[in-house]
Amino acid sequence: MGFPLVPPFTKEIAIQKVRLAEDAWNSRDPQRVSLAYSVDSQWRNRSEFLSGRAQIVDFLTRKWASELDYRLIKEIWAFGENRIAVRFAYEYHNADGQWFRAYGNENWEFDADGRMRRRHASINDLAISENERKYFWPLGRRPDDHPGLSHFGF
Structure with missing residues (x-):
């Protein structure tokens, strides 16, 4: 069984794929x-290179052990038949209470089953003060009515 939303991507499918990832x-x-x-x-x-799901799980476990109160927004940038480019920004704080906003871009390539084979x-990262934070929804899924990246000028 394939993963939902398989290539070739339409704009609507690519947008859905980005939101599912977020x-x-x-x-x-x-x-x-x-x-x-x-x-x-x-x-x-x-600067890390990972291969396979086990390494992905290990990486994400380490990531979220140190990036506390993590909240992410992704936005589609471009798409092709089996590729999607996104930009994103997320906020988190470290164990010392220092807040950060991380900005980035991702390039994704999918297999025929709709699973990402390359990322x-x-x-x-930019250190920010607590009063510079923009993401305040409860931890978990960003509410549908919460502004996206373009709203914040990110």
């Missing part, structure tokens, strides 16, 4: 997130 990452559940990727998925995340992420 929702999964906002769950902060590494096992759930990993299921969107092919078993042999290849990642470049900043290339470029990300930059």
